[in-house]
Amino acid sequence: MNISVVGLGVEGQQATIALLKREHRVYASDINRKIDLSILNQKKINTELLDLEIGSHNLDKIFKSEAVSVSPSLFDKDICKKIIEKNIFLSDVMTKHKNIKTIAVTGTNGKTTTSHMIYHILSNAGFKVVLGGNGGGGFSGYTELVLKANEEEYDFMVIEVCDMTLAFCDYVFDIDLVVATNIGYDHMDVHGSIEHYTEEIGEFIQNKTAILNKNDQNLLKITDKSNKTLLFDKYQEKLNLFGSFNLQNAEAARIACLELGIRENTIHNYLKSFKSVAGRTIKINYNGNEIVSGKTDNVDALKAVLEEDKFDIVIIGTPRKHETCRFNILDFVKEYNPDTLIIFPGLDDITYDYVQYMNKLGYNKDLMVIKEIKNIIKFIDTAKNKKIFIGGNGQSKITEITSKLF
Template sequence: MNISVVGLGVEGQQATIALLKRGHDVYSSDINRKIDLTLLNETEINKESLDLEIGSHNLDKIFKSDAVSVSPSLFEKDICKNIIEKNLFISDVMTKHKDIKTIAVTGTNGKTTTSHMIYHILSNAGYKVVLGGNGGGGFSGYTELLLKANEDEYDFMVIEVCDMTLAFCDYMFDIDLVVATNIGYDHMDVHGSIEHYTEEVGEFIKNKVAVLNTNDENLLKIVDKSKKTLLFDKYQHKLELFGSFNLQNAEAARVACIELGIIEKTIIKYLKTFKSVDGRTVKINYENNEIVIGKTDNVDALKAVLDEETFDIVIIGTPRKHETCRFNILDYIKKYSPNTLIIFPGLDDITYDYVQYLNKLGYNKDLMVIKEIKDIIRFIDENTNKRIFIGGNGQAKITEITSKLL
């Protein structure tokens, strides 16, 4: 097929890669002449079938395509509306996935773990399950999931849905059940306010079964928006995971799977064997140090971990340069006041900006910047009998550090 990809953010690049790997002829475009194409450039694929255009969209090529994959950030734009009107939107051309019983997991934190828990239970219970979604959460993007779901027969589809792509996913997939883990203060530059974010989730759960966190005051405001609402609290059985927040994730998975017809005994059996997802929070005993490590890329995620116990040393990865909304992580760290704070480049190297922000806050504890992973490991080796937390932004680097500590 001749397929166009409009917009080359992370999702657009992942869509391009997914389509090329399947032998499609692909026209991909983005109007931003400075778009970062690192993911596309570093992926080993045959690019002979790729027609790449940066700086403009060729509407003639797009509208002559057999199908078009649109980046989620463009979903509300006129170009996407025109693509939908011409019946070219990829989920309107490839539709087999809409016949699969579909579970969407969204929220500020806990999406990836909860999605994997549901997948783990269903697949071990003997069902054929396809899992994927949010390219920013460690999956390979929504287009990859759609393509995979259209290639085979599945009993269930589990989608991790980023909070910034709710309307997009509501159109692209035929969702039966939504799990909303929580509503927190992340991506406020996109949502505008926590109230508007709550309204967006309320729209997302309309005409669906919703599994909502009874501990979240914002989710409790929208319990009447869904076709049927089920509330979850904390899981009451044994888990091999760190943190009380994972008890909420497990209970969300339990309630969802019961609604899907899985007996409780089976759910408990397989949650007991569930292991932490790569890059998510784990506890490690290393060289007489107790280390908790995992991505905590917003203040609510960080607080959930740091509230579990007192850490002597906190090591935090920086976000992308434009994500100044995530600097509030540092406000909480100032209140937490570890003996030593170390900053490393998690995504973009804005360690200087982090130091400047902390100076403005009047932070007066030990503060270090360490740029290289090998030097972070060396620093840990030089300490003993310490409680250390490693997190913040930069899932790939946090996963690499984890692998070196295990």
């Protein structure tokens, strides 16, 4: 097929890769001349099938396509509305995925682990399950999920839904069941306020069954928005995972699977065998040190981990340059007051900005910048009988550091 991709952020680049590996001819465009194409450039792609345009959109090529994949950030723009009107929006051309029993997992934190828990239970119970979604969260994007779901027969589809793509996903997928893990202070530059974010979740759960966190005061405000609301607290059995926050994730997965008709004993058996998802919070014993590592890219996620224990050393990755809203992570780090704080370039190298911020906050303990992963490992090698946390932004780097500690 001749398929266009409009918008080349993370999702758009993932969509382009997904389409090219299936040998579709792709016209991909973005109006931003300075767009970062590092995801696309890291993959081996068939450039003979790719027509790439940066700085403008060729509307003639787009509207003559057999289908169009649109970046979620452009979903409310005129170009997307016209694509939908012309009946060439990808999910309206490929529609088989809309017939699969679909579970969406959204919220600020815990989405990936909860999605994987549900997938683990359902697939081990003998069902054919397709899992994917949020390209920024470690999956291969929504287009990859749509394509997969249209290629084979599945009993269930589990989607991780980024909180910035709620309206987009509500249109693309025919969602039966929503799990909302929590509502936290992330992406406030997009949502505008926690109240508006809460309203967006309320709109998302309309006409669906919703499983909401009873400990989240904002979610409790929208319990009347869904067709049926179930509340979850903490899982009462043991898990092979670090942190009480994972007990909430497990309980959400348990209730979701019960609602899908899975027996209680089956759910308990498979949650017992569930292991931490790569890049998410994991506990490691290394050279006499107790290390907890995991992506904690917003203040609520960081608090959830650090409040579990007192760490002597905190190692934090930096966000992207424009994500100044995530500097509030450092406000909590200052309050937490570890003996040693190490900053590394998680996504963009804004380590200097992080150091300046901590200095303004008056942090007067040991503060270091270590830019190379090999040097972070060397530092950890010199530590003796310490509790160390590795987190913040930069999932791929955190995962790489963790892999070298096993």
